[in-house]
Amino acid sequence: xxxxxxxxxxxxxxxxxxxAFEQAGFQVEMVWHKDAALPKGVDIVGVPGGFSYGDYLRCxxxxxxxxxxxxxxxHTEKGGYAxxxxxxxxxxxxxxxxxxxxxxxxNLKYICRTVGLKVETADSAFTEGYExxxxxxxxxxxxxxxxxxxxxxLAALRDQDRIAFTYTxxxxxxxxxxxxxxxxxxxxxxxxPHPERAADAGHGGTDGAALFRALAGVLTPA
Amino acid sequence: MKARVHVMLKNGVLDxxxxxxxxxxxxxxxxxxxxxxQGKVIDLELAEGxxxxxxxxxxxxxxxxxxxxxxxxxxx
Numbered sequence: 001x002x003x004x005x006x007x008x009x010x011x012x013x014x015x016x017x018x019x020a021f022e023q024a025g026f027q028v029e030m031v032w033h034k035d036a037a038l039p040k041g042v043d044i045v046g047v048p049g050g051f052s053y054g055d056y057l058r059c060x061x062x063x064x065x066x067x068x069x070x071x072x073x074x075h076t077e078k079g080g081y082a083x084x085x086x087x088x089x090x091x092x093x094x095x096x097x098x099x100x101x102x103x104x105x106x107n108l109k110y111i112c113r114t115v116g117l118k119v120e121t122a123d124s125a126f127t128e129g130y131e132x133x134x135x136x137x138x139x140x141x142x143x144x145x146x147x148x149x150x151x152x153x154l155a156a157l158r159d160q161d162r163i164a165f166t167y168t169x170x171x172x173x174x175x176x177x178x179x180x181x182x183x184x185x186x187x188x189x190x191x192x193p194h195p196e197r198a199a200d201a202g203h204g205g206t207d208g209a210a211l212f213r214a215l216a217g218v219l220t221p222a
Numbered sequence: 223m224k225a226r227v228h229v230m231l232k233n234g235v236l237d238x239x240x241x242x243x244x245x246x247x248x249x250x251x252x253x254x255x256x257x258x259x260q261g262k263v264i265d266l267e268l269a270e271g272x273x274x275x276x277x278x279x280x281x282x283x284x285x286x287x288x289x290x291x292x293x294x295x296x297x298x
Contacts, residue, residue, distance in 0.1 A: 057284070061284060103290060104239060106236065106238050107238070146236075150289075173236065
Protein backbone atom coordinates (compact mmCIF):
# COMPACT_ATOMS: atom_id res chain seq x y z
CA UNK A 1 0.00 0.00 0.00
CA UNK A 2 1.14 3.50 -0.81
CA UNK A 3 0.91 6.80 1.00
CA UNK A 4 1.65 10.28 -0.30
CA UNK A 5 2.74 12.98 2.14
CA UNK A 6 2.24 16.55 0.95
CA UNK A 7 5.06 19.03 1.59
CA UNK A 8 4.30 22.75 1.73
CA UNK A 9 6.79 25.54 2.34
CA UNK A 10 6.69 25.61 6.15
CA UNK A 11 5.63 21.99 6.72
CA UNK A 12 7.67 20.55 9.58
CA UNK A 13 5.99 17.24 10.46
CA UNK A 14 6.17 15.82 6.94
CA UNK A 15 9.13 13.54 7.59
CA UNK A 16 7.75 12.34 10.95
CA UNK A 17 4.49 11.47 9.22
CA UNK A 18 6.35 9.65 6.44
CA UNK A 19 8.30 7.60 9.02
CA ALA A 20 5.10 6.69 10.88
CA PHE A 21 3.55 5.47 7.61
CA GLU A 22 6.73 3.56 6.72
CA GLN A 23 6.90 1.87 10.10
CA ALA A 24 3.34 0.64 9.56
CA GLY A 25 4.40 -0.85 6.22
CA PHE A 26 3.48 1.86 3.73
CA GLN A 27 5.58 2.84 0.77
CA VAL A 28 5.72 6.64 1.03
CA GLU A 29 6.15 9.30 -1.60
CA MET A 30 6.62 12.95 -0.75
CA VAL A 31 4.59 15.31 -2.95
CA TRP A 32 5.49 18.98 -3.45
CA HIS A 33 2.79 21.65 -3.08
CA LYS A 34 3.26 22.83 -6.68
CA ASP A 35 2.55 19.38 -8.10
CA ALA A 36 -0.87 19.33 -9.70
CA ALA A 37 -1.44 15.58 -9.34
CA LEU A 38 -0.96 12.85 -6.77
CA PRO A 39 1.13 9.82 -7.73
CA LYS A 40 -1.10 7.26 -9.41
CA GLY A 41 -2.40 4.46 -7.21
CA VAL A 42 -1.94 6.25 -3.89
CA ASP A 43 -4.12 4.70 -1.15
CA ILE A 44 -3.93 7.55 1.34
CA VAL A 45 -2.76 11.16 1.41
CA GLY A 46 -1.18 12.64 4.53
CA VAL A 47 -1.39 16.39 5.04
CA PRO A 48 1.22 17.11 7.70
CA GLY A 49 1.62 19.62 10.49
CA GLY A 50 3.70 22.76 10.37
CA PHE A 51 3.17 26.34 9.30
CA SER A 52 2.32 26.13 5.62
CA TYR A 53 2.98 29.45 3.88
CA GLY A 54 3.87 30.96 7.25
CA ASP A 55 0.23 30.74 8.39
CA TYR A 56 -0.33 33.97 6.44
CA LEU A 57 -3.93 35.24 6.21
CA ARG A 58 -5.29 32.26 8.24
CA CYS A 59 -3.73 28.92 9.14
CA UNK A 60 -4.07 26.68 6.10
CA UNK A 61 -5.85 29.26 3.92
CA UNK A 62 -3.14 29.67 1.30
CA UNK A 63 -2.23 25.97 1.31
CA UNK A 64 -5.87 25.09 0.64
CA UNK A 65 -5.63 26.96 -2.68
CA UNK A 66 -2.37 25.27 -3.79
CA UNK A 67 -2.28 23.03 -6.88
CA UNK A 68 -1.73 19.87 -4.83
CA UNK A 69 -4.73 20.61 -2.62
CA UNK A 70 -6.99 20.64 -5.66
CA UNK A 71 -5.69 17.12 -6.35
CA UNK A 72 -6.29 16.15 -2.70
CA UNK A 73 -9.88 17.43 -2.93
CA UNK A 74 -10.44 15.36 -6.09
CA HIS A 75 -8.88 12.32 -4.41
CA THR A 76 -11.27 12.59 -1.45
CA GLU A 77 -14.28 13.32 -3.68
CA LYS A 78 -13.56 10.02 -5.41
CA GLY A 79 -13.65 8.28 -2.03
CA GLY A 80 -9.90 8.28 -1.39
CA TYR A 81 -8.48 8.21 2.13
CA ALA A 82 -6.74 11.21 3.69
CA UNK A 83 -5.45 12.26 7.09
CA UNK A 84 -4.71 15.85 8.10
CA UNK A 85 -2.79 16.42 11.29
CA UNK A 86 -2.51 19.79 13.07
CA UNK A 87 -1.86 22.29 10.24
CA UNK A 88 -3.06 19.49 7.96
CA UNK A 89 -6.42 19.52 9.81
CA UNK A 90 -6.59 23.30 9.40
CA UNK A 91 -5.90 22.88 5.67
CA UNK A 92 -8.61 20.22 5.27
CA UNK A 93 -11.18 22.51 6.91
CA UNK A 94 -10.08 25.41 4.67
CA UNK A 95 -10.58 23.24 1.57
CA UNK A 96 -14.06 22.33 2.80
CA UNK A 97 -13.22 18.60 2.86
CA UNK A 98 -13.98 18.68 6.59
CA UNK A 99 -16.50 20.99 8.28
CA UNK A 100 -15.74 23.70 10.82
CA UNK A 101 -12.65 25.81 11.44
CA UNK A 102 -9.77 26.08 13.88
CA UNK A 103 -9.62 29.30 15.88
CA UNK A 104 -6.89 30.76 18.09
CA UNK A 105 -6.59 28.80 21.38
CA UNK A 106 -8.97 30.25 23.96
CA ASN A 107 -6.09 31.03 26.35
CA LEU A 108 -4.12 32.59 23.46
CA LYS A 109 -1.13 30.38 24.25
CA TYR A 110 0.81 28.05 22.00
CA ILE A 111 0.38 24.70 23.78
CA CYS A 112 2.95 21.94 23.39
CA ARG A 113 2.41 18.92 25.63
CA THR A 114 1.00 15.42 25.73
CA VAL A 115 -2.74 15.26 26.37
CA GLY A 116 -5.31 12.56 26.98
CA LEU A 117 -7.61 11.76 24.07
CA LYS A 118 -10.78 9.76 24.38
CA VAL A 119 -11.45 7.54 21.37
CA GLU A 120 -15.07 8.42 20.58
CA THR A 121 -15.56 5.91 17.80
CA ALA A 122 -13.71 2.81 16.66
CA ASP A 123 -15.80 2.78 13.48
CA SER A 124 -13.22 4.08 10.99
CA ALA A 125 -10.09 2.86 9.25
CA PHE A 126 -8.15 5.25 11.48
CA THR A 127 -9.56 4.29 14.86
CA GLU A 128 -10.48 0.63 14.59
CA GLY A 129 -7.21 -0.29 16.32
CA TYR A 130 -8.50 1.36 19.49
CA GLU A 131 -11.30 0.44 21.80
CA UNK A 132 -14.11 3.00 21.76
CA UNK A 133 -14.09 4.92 25.03
CA UNK A 134 -10.43 4.22 25.75
CA UNK A 135 -8.03 7.08 26.53
CA UNK A 136 -4.73 7.44 24.68
CA UNK A 137 -1.84 9.84 25.24
CA UNK A 138 -0.88 11.94 22.21
CA UNK A 139 1.09 15.20 21.99
CA UNK A 140 -0.40 18.48 20.82
CA UNK A 141 1.60 21.47 19.55
CA UNK A 142 -0.54 24.30 18.27
CA UNK A 143 -1.65 27.90 18.65
CA UNK A 144 -4.83 27.60 16.60
CA UNK A 145 -6.49 24.35 17.59
CA UNK A 146 -9.74 25.66 19.00
CA UNK A 147 -12.29 23.72 16.96
CA UNK A 148 -15.36 25.70 15.99
CA UNK A 149 -18.46 24.60 14.14
CA UNK A 150 -22.00 25.94 14.35
CA UNK A 151 -24.65 24.08 16.40
CA UNK A 152 -26.13 22.38 13.36
CA UNK A 153 -22.74 21.03 12.22
CA LEU A 154 -21.88 19.84 15.74
CA ALA A 155 -25.20 18.03 15.99
CA ALA A 156 -24.60 16.36 12.61
CA LEU A 157 -21.08 15.27 13.67
CA ARG A 158 -22.55 13.73 16.85
CA ASP A 159 -25.53 12.12 15.13
CA GLN A 160 -23.36 10.55 12.45
CA ASP A 161 -20.72 9.34 14.95
CA ARG A 162 -18.08 11.43 13.18
CA ILE A 163 -16.25 12.73 16.25
CA ALA A 164 -13.11 10.58 16.30
CA PHE A 165 -11.33 11.96 19.38
CA THR A 166 -12.15 14.34 22.22
CA TYR A 167 -9.81 15.87 24.79
CA THR A 168 -10.17 14.47 28.29
CA UNK A 169 -9.23 17.95 29.54
CA UNK A 170 -9.98 20.60 26.94
CA UNK A 171 -6.71 22.53 26.42
CA UNK A 172 -7.76 25.04 23.76
CA UNK A 173 -11.47 25.86 24.01
CA UNK A 174 -12.63 23.50 21.25
CA UNK A 175 -16.40 23.15 21.07
CA UNK A 176 -17.52 19.77 22.39
CA UNK A 177 -13.88 19.08 23.45
CA UNK A 178 -13.34 17.99 19.84
CA UNK A 179 -9.80 16.97 18.90
CA UNK A 180 -10.50 15.11 15.65
CA UNK A 181 -13.36 14.52 13.22
CA UNK A 182 -14.21 12.26 10.30
CA UNK A 183 -15.70 13.05 6.91
CA UNK A 184 -19.21 11.83 6.10
CA UNK A 185 -17.81 8.75 4.33
CA UNK A 186 -15.41 8.17 7.30
CA UNK A 187 -12.39 8.08 4.97
CA UNK A 188 -10.93 11.46 5.92
CA UNK A 189 -9.68 12.20 9.43
CA UNK A 190 -8.60 15.62 10.65
CA UNK A 191 -7.07 15.95 14.10
CA UNK A 192 -5.03 18.54 15.97
CA PRO A 193 -2.98 16.08 18.11
CA HIS A 194 0.05 14.39 16.53
CA PRO A 195 -0.19 10.57 16.42
CA GLU A 196 3.01 10.52 14.32
CA ARG A 197 4.85 11.95 17.34
CA ALA A 198 3.78 9.00 19.48
CA ALA A 199 4.51 6.19 17.07
CA ASP A 200 7.96 4.98 18.13
CA ALA A 201 9.40 3.93 21.48
CA GLY A 202 11.95 6.74 21.07
CA HIS A 203 9.10 9.29 21.17
CA GLY A 204 8.30 8.51 24.79
CA GLY A 205 4.90 7.09 23.85
CA THR A 206 3.53 4.77 21.19
CA ASP A 207 -0.25 5.29 21.48
CA GLY A 208 -0.32 6.81 17.98
CA ALA A 209 1.15 3.76 16.26
CA ALA A 210 -2.15 1.85 16.35
CA LEU A 211 -3.71 4.45 14.06
CA PHE A 212 -1.13 3.81 11.32
CA ARG A 213 -1.21 0.04 11.88
CA ALA A 214 -5.00 0.02 11.57
CA LEU A 215 -4.81 2.00 8.32
CA ALA A 216 -2.23 -0.43 6.96
CA GLY A 217 -4.57 -3.30 7.80
CA VAL A 218 -7.58 -1.75 6.10
CA LEU A 219 -5.71 -0.58 3.00
CA THR A 220 -3.81 -3.81 2.37
CA PRO A 221 -5.23 -5.43 -0.75
CA ALA A 222 -6.75 -8.78 0.15
CA MET B 223 -8.81 51.55 -8.43
CA LYS B 224 -8.90 50.25 -4.90
CA ALA B 225 -11.04 48.15 -2.66
CA ARG B 226 -10.90 47.74 1.08
CA VAL B 227 -12.10 44.50 2.66
CA HIS B 228 -12.97 44.34 6.35
CA VAL B 229 -12.89 40.82 7.79
CA MET B 230 -14.40 40.24 11.24
CA LEU B 231 -15.19 37.12 13.24
CA LYS B 232 -18.92 36.45 13.15
CA ASN B 233 -20.99 37.36 16.17
CA GLY B 234 -21.08 34.37 18.46
CA VAL B 235 -17.58 33.21 17.52
CA LEU B 236 -15.27 33.65 20.49
CA ASP B 237 -12.54 36.23 19.86
CA UNK B 238 -9.86 35.53 22.48
CA UNK B 239 -7.54 38.19 21.06
CA UNK B 240 -10.21 40.87 21.29
CA UNK B 241 -10.96 39.67 24.81
CA UNK B 242 -7.27 39.99 25.77
CA UNK B 243 -7.23 43.55 24.42
CA UNK B 244 -10.36 44.34 26.44
CA UNK B 245 -8.66 43.03 29.59
CA UNK B 246 -5.54 45.10 28.90
CA UNK B 247 -7.58 48.26 28.35
CA UNK B 248 -9.43 47.60 31.61
CA UNK B 249 -6.15 47.10 33.45
CA UNK B 250 -4.92 50.43 32.06
CA UNK B 251 -7.90 52.20 33.59
CA UNK B 252 -10.12 52.49 30.51
CA UNK B 253 -13.13 51.27 32.41
CA UNK B 254 -15.78 52.16 29.83
CA UNK B 255 -14.85 49.40 27.36
CA UNK B 256 -17.49 46.69 27.36
CA UNK B 257 -16.24 44.60 24.48
CA UNK B 258 -13.50 44.38 21.86
CA UNK B 259 -13.60 42.48 18.59
CA GLN B 260 -10.45 42.32 16.50
CA GLY B 261 -10.46 41.88 12.74
CA LYS B 262 -8.38 42.68 9.72
CA VAL B 263 -8.37 45.15 6.88
CA ILE B 264 -7.15 44.08 3.45
CA ASP B 265 -6.47 46.75 0.80
CA LEU B 266 -6.58 45.61 -2.80
CA GLU B 267 -5.12 47.52 -5.74
CA LEU B 268 -7.32 46.60 -8.67
CA ALA B 269 -7.00 46.91 -12.42
CA GLU B 270 -9.54 49.03 -14.28
CA GLY B 271 -12.83 47.23 -14.74
CA UNK B 272 -12.69 45.12 -11.59
CA UNK B 273 -16.08 45.03 -9.91
CA UNK B 274 -17.39 44.61 -6.40
CA UNK B 275 -18.64 41.16 -7.35
CA UNK B 276 -15.05 40.19 -8.31
CA UNK B 277 -13.96 41.24 -4.82
CA UNK B 278 -16.86 39.36 -3.25
CA UNK B 279 -15.71 36.21 -5.04
CA UNK B 280 -12.19 36.74 -3.67
CA UNK B 281 -13.66 37.08 -0.18
CA UNK B 282 -15.72 33.92 -0.51
CA UNK B 283 -12.82 31.87 -1.89
CA UNK B 284 -9.83 33.13 0.06
CA UNK B 285 -9.87 36.41 1.97
CA UNK B 286 -12.47 35.32 4.52
CA UNK B 287 -13.40 31.94 5.94
CA UNK B 288 -17.16 32.27 5.97
CA UNK B 289 -17.49 29.45 8.50
CA UNK B 290 -16.18 31.85 11.15
CA UNK B 291 -15.82 35.25 9.51
CA UNK B 292 -17.97 37.87 7.80
CA UNK B 293 -16.68 40.51 5.42
CA UNK B 294 -17.58 43.96 4.15
CA UNK B 295 -16.31 45.47 0.91
CA UNK B 296 -15.66 49.16 0.31
CA UNK B 297 -14.93 50.17 -3.26
CA UNK B 298 -12.67 53.23 -2.98
